Structure formats: C-alpha cells, structure tokens
Amino acid sequence: MRTVVTFGTFDVFHVGHLRVIERAAALGDRLVVGVSADALNLAKKDRLPVFSEGERLAIIAALKPVDAVFLEESLERKRSYLIEHGADVLVMGDDWAGKFDEFDDICEVVYLPRTPAISTTALIEKISGTL
Numbered sequence: 001m002r003t004v005v006t007f008g009t010f011d012v013f014h015v016g017h018l019r020v021i022e023r024a025a026a027l028g029d030r031l032v033v034g035v036s037a038d039a040l041n042l043a044k045k046d047r048l049p050v051f052s053e054g055e056r057l058a059i060i061a062a063l064k065p066v067d068a069v070f071l072e073e074s075l076e077r078k079r080s081y082l083i084e085h086g087a088d089v090l091v092m093g094d095d096w097a098g099k100f101d102e103f104d105d106i107c108e109v110v111y112l113p114r115t116p117a118i119s120t121t122a123l124i125e126k127i128s129g130t131l
C-alpha cells in the first residue's frame with residue numbers, strides 16, 4: 001500500500017485543484033490531503049480564505065480520489081504530518097519546487113506542474129469584476 005500525501009488551501013475549488021489531486025492519487029494506492037487551516041492562511045497570506053476550513057475539508061473529503069483529509073495547522077509540522085499519515089510520497093505543486101526536498105529521507109518528494117491559466121486569485125478578481 002503506497003500512501004501519497006499532498007497539502008493545499010484549495011480555496012474556491014477549481015479544475016487546477018482537481019487535476020493535481022487526480023495526478024497525486026495516480027502516484028499511489030491511497031491519497032491523504034492536508035487542508036490548510038484558516039488561521040494558517042491568515043498568518044501567511046494576510047487574508048482569510050473565501051471558504052472556511054470546515055467547508056474546504058468537506059469538499060476535498062467528498063472527492064473520489066481522496067481517501068482521507070486532515071487539517072494542516074502549521075507549515076513547520078510537515079515532517080510530523082508525513083510520519084503520522086504514513087506518507088510514501090509527498091506531492092506538491094511546482095510553485096513549491098525544491099522547498100520540501102528535506103523530507104526525501106522519509107518519503108519520495110514529487111513536484112507536479114501547475115495547471116496553466118487558472119488560480120483562486122484570478123477567479124476572485126474575475127467574479128468581483130462582474131458584480
């Protein structure tokens with residue numbers, strides 16, 4: 001049983017999120033997703049996500065390729081999350097390329113290319129512009 005773990009905010013869920021989840025799941029037998037907490041986003045990005053952590057966890061947990069979800073409360077706890085969830089592979093988008101190589105002593109680290117031309121920020125701007 002090869003367990004894949006990935007992390008993300010997944011706010012205003014879109015097809016770029018879906019594609020990375022599908023590609024992550026295809027790298028193993030079981031996919032566990034760490035969804036970043038509202039407080040973590042506020043601290044790191046200076047704004048709260050549009051959808052709350054409870055809503056984002058519910059959306060991710062309902063996806064067919066996802067076997068389990070957990071709340072990512074601290075960026076500094078990645079190593080313990082990986083151990084706790086039995087990661088054989090850590091998958092991140094290539095916006096994080098090289099940033100998690102330190103975990104290659106406990107699991108394989110894979111960076112996947114982002115889906116072009118779609119982002120939560122662009123969607124928020126597009127929607128705000130139409131109101």
Ligand code: C2G
Nearest residue numbers: 007008009010011016017020036092093114115118
């Ligand atoms: N993604 C993608 N293509 C896009 C947009 C996003 O492949 N067009 C991927 C990202 O690379 C990431 C995942 O979707 O793997 C979630 O993206 P974000 O919600 O932006 O996640 P982020 O805020 O970078 O994660 O420990 C990391 C934190 O959880 C933050």
